[in-house]
Amino acid sequence: MTTPRPRPPLTPRAVGALLVDTTPWLSCDECFERMDVHVEALLADPHHRDPAMEHHLQGCTACADEARSLLDLLRSGTI
């Protein structure tokens, strides 16, 4: 019988969030400034790439939620 190892102080979800690579640097303000252009580019071409935006959105839950919401709003096609 083996002694159970102590539970790690961080959940896998927290570990993943702590280790997100958020380089190159982009601030939340810059992300907001670029969000409309980025989302329209994604709608026009799903393969559109913008590494700084993508890394920021991976590392910033609030901006990511807002960008997804803007994309959904435009995608809904009712505007």
Add this chain to the structure above:
Amino acid sequence: MTAVSRDDLPPPGSGPGTTTRPAPPGGLAGSRRAEPADWVVALSTTGPEQQHALRLLHQLMVRAAAHQVWRMRSALPDDSPASVEVIVQQAADEAMTALLAKLHTFEGRSRFTTWAFKFAILQASSDVRRLQWRRREVELRDLDLGTIPAADHDDAERSAEGADLANAVARAMATVLTPYQRRIAVALLVDEVPIDVLAERLGTNRGALYKTLHEARRRLRAELTARGYLAPTGGAR
């Protein structure tokens, strides 16, 4: 910049998106034909055209705010139609003020409507998160450093996953982060306090907290790379 008052705007319930039920937004068919050819000019020049543009803009803001609040309604302490309507209208009003203050920065790189929507989405999401956390304590706690197991000599030889990686990250937090960086990282990424809620409680702003978090992540990644847990180019080994 032109200020807009509630008196200039259609009464609640009179326009699309202001229905009494918190329904997801529909179309803007009625006003679409009347959209200004140049929103910036229409909103900047005083007169009847400006009043018309302000009304249309407010409808857009209500629509985007309703879309956002609808998405997040399960987080609301009170998601009754009346409560949702108040949140939507307040967010739309505040977003419109924020937009008008930045009107001169619109460069036409996206459609004006897309540019406008993001102001309402930002305001509404921020408002809902604040309401969600209004009665919750936000604790700026440190990681419990006493519970972190010491490194096994062969830790990095193991798969850099699961408990080994979690313990290595915790040890790195204890050694390469400042107490402030650690507390911010714990609040945002372990306790999952929304960034704008934490910013408000600490009297700072989202940008400053994100910068702290970015620096903390950079230090953690450098440490874990040096210790062999992360490949130099990216993710866990």
